[in-house]
Amino acid sequence: MNVSITLATARRIMTQLRHDHRTVALMLLVPSLVMILLYYVIDDERAFGQWAPVLLCLFPFLVMFLVTSIGTLRERASGTLERLMASPLGKLDLLLGYGIAFGLMACLQVAPALAVSLTWLGLDLAGSAAPLVVVAVLNALLGTAFGLLCSAFARTEFQAVQFMPVVMMPQILLGGVIVPRDQMATALEWISNALPLSYAVDAMREAVTASEVGPSFWRDVTVVGGSALLALALGAATLRRRTP
Amino acid sequence: MAVRDLRVRRGRREVLRGLTFTVPRGGVVGLLGPSGCGKTTLMRAIVGVQIVESGTVTVLGEPAGSPPLRARVGYSTQSPAVFSDLTVAENLAYFASVLGAPRSDVSRVIEEVGLTGAARQLAGTLSGGQRGRASLAVALLGRPELLVLDEPTVGLDPVLREELWTLFHRLAGDGVTLLVSSHVMDEAARCGRLLLMREGAILADDSPAALLARTGGRDLEAAFLRLIAEREAQPA
Numbered sequence: 001m002n003v004s005i006t007l008a009t010a011r012r013i014m015t016q017l018r019h020d021h022r023t024v025a026l027m028l029l030v031p032s033l034v035m036i037l038l039y040y041v042i043d044d045e046r047a048f049g050q051w052a053p054v055l056l057c058l059f060p061f062l063v064m065f066l067v068t069s070i071g072t073l074r075e076r077a078s079g080t081l082e083r084l085m086a087s088p089l090g091k092l093d094l095l096l097g098y099g100i101a102f103g104l105m106a107c108l109q110v111a112p113a114l115a116v117s118l119t120w121l122g123l124d125l126a127g128s129a130a131p132l133v134v135v136a137v138l139n140a141l142l143g144t145a146f147g148l149l150c151s152a153f154a155r156t157e158f159q160a161v162q163f164m165p166v167v168m169m170p171q172i173l174l175g176g177v178i179v180p181r182d183q184m185a186t187a188l189e190w191i192s193n194a195l196p197l198s199y200a201v202d203a204m205r206e207a208v209t210a211s212e213v214g215p216s217f218w219r220d221v222t223v224v225g226g227s228a229l230l231a232l233a234l235g236a237a238t239l240r241r242r243t244p
Numbered sequence: 245m246a247v248r249d250l251r252v253r254r255g256r257r258e259v260l261r262g263l264t265f266t267v268p269r270g271g272v273v274g275l276l277g278p279s280g281c282g283k284t285t286l287m288r289a290i291v292g293v294q295i296v297e298s299g300t301v302t303v304l305g306e307p308a309g310s311p312p313l314r315a316r317v318g319y320s321t322q323s324p325a326v327f328s329d330l331t332v333a334e335n336l337a338y339f340a341s342v343l344g345a346p347r348s349d350v351s352r353v354i355e356e357v358g359l360t361g362a363a364r365q366l367a368g369t370l371s372g373g374q375r376g377r378a379s380l381a382v383a384l385l386g387r388p389e390l391l392v393l394d395e396p397t398v399g400l401d402p403v404l405r406e407e408l409w410t411l412f413h414r415l416a417g418d419g420v421t422l423l424v425s426s427h428v429m430d431e432a433a434r435c436g437r438l439l440l441m442r443e444g445a446i447l448a449d450d451s452p453a454a455l456l457a458r459t460g461g462r463d464l465e466a467a468f469l470r471l472i473a474e475r476e477a478q479p480a
Contacts, residue, residue: 008341016329019366079325083382086291088314089342241309242295244254 001090009097031059031113039121052123053208054177060106060140068098068147069160091236099144106140131207138224139200145231152238171197196227250299252285259285261444272416274435275425282444283425284322287392291319304389315343318388322395324379328368332359332378335367345386353381356411373399391422409434429465440468447471
């Protein structure tokens with residue numbers, strides 16, 4: 001691993017995004033527009049206060065998963081990955097480069113949606129907004145890490161997109177978003193305990209309701225961050241310098 | 245560069261069937277043969293991105309693909325491998341930092357491949373030939389000691405092709421070893437040495453002049469045909 005190569009890779013991915021104005025506009029605007037839509041659909045301040053943070057955290061997770069898996073697949077198809085694998089770049093340099101670039105994008109994505117929610121839509125947080133931002137950015141990293149890992153098992157863009165429901169939907173259903181986790185059947189609760197998004201949802205709930213986050217928040221956040229790193233390490237293991 | 249009994253299998257097909265040859269430092273070596281004969285696979289094995297079944301490839305005294313070699317060997321794939329959503333200069337700046345090459349290399353290689361006018365253009369908007377040269381420029385970054393170039397002159401007009409071959413010979417004069425693949429026989433005459441490949445085996449390994457003398461052919465195309473006929477006449 002080499003810090004300057006990692007940072008150069010992150011900068012390169014950001015530059016690629018910068019040339020793609022439409023993608024940047026969509027990434028930055030869509031979450032805010034969906035929050036506004038949610039506000040008028042629910043039409044109830046208290047219920048909006050429960051659902052808004054869920055969306056704020058799921059957005060970076062879903063978007064970064066898709067963007068990363070398509071991005072790495074394109075890199076494989078265009079031959080740039082083979083070229084990089086013949087170069088001094090370390091496998092972790094590439095994966096961490098993606099992680100840093102999309103982590104920054106997640107900050108940029110959450111900021112406007114959070115600002116719109118807190119001001120115009122009157123979202124009420126018990127404490128400061130910082131813990132919520134922490135959870136959102138970690139979710140983006142988790143999405144990026146899963147995207148990198150899954151792209152190793154996808155040969156085409158169509159397959160990569162199909163991995164989204166496979167990886168994401170069970171985590172959302174079992175993560176306590178729709179039904180609280182302690183009300184699920186025991187077996188399902190166990191599975192839910194093994195899925196990183198469950199901890200992200202718990203952390204997000206605490207970030208919204210507690211006036212000051214406690215040790216359980218930091219434990220949840222550590223689990224999410226640790227899972228992201230584990231997925232990155234697995235991603236590095238599936239990346240091969242030599243291919244058939 | 246020394247290749248010894250190199251065998252590569254892709255699926256059920258044996259793509260390289262026990263190749264053995266050595267190439268001394270400096271000079272332009274042409275790798276010629278019909279499409280599908282294993283040229284690209286051999287080049288991938290030399291840069292160390294190909295899974296090989298058996299045999300050894302030693303490059304500049306190190307096993308192919310080993311970490312110390314990665315900045316000393318320049319590789320340009322057959323289809324241009326550049327980021328289409330970055331400009332030519334941005335592409336080169338990124339690969340320069342990966343290779344640890346100085347910043348000044350970016351403008352040097354852009355000039356060497358004749359892309360000065362298109363440096364600020366997105367690689368995706370370049371013509372096929374320009375994109376190929378952008379990809380070649382990446383391989384020239386950091387002054388590698390060995391250049392492995394897979395069909396670098398495909399689709400180029402004669403003037404540009406001439407310029408690139410002048411560049412290749414200048415690099416060879418500076419002590420760089422170049423392995424250049426082509427399926428066009430008229431390029432073979434420009435190489436100091438030729439490796440003729442067919443169906444995963446080396447058919448001939450000689451200088452163009454010696455090949456012509458040995459086969460008595462008018463040109464290298466005829467020499468190649470003569471060699472194939474000779475080989476097929478021999479009992480297997």
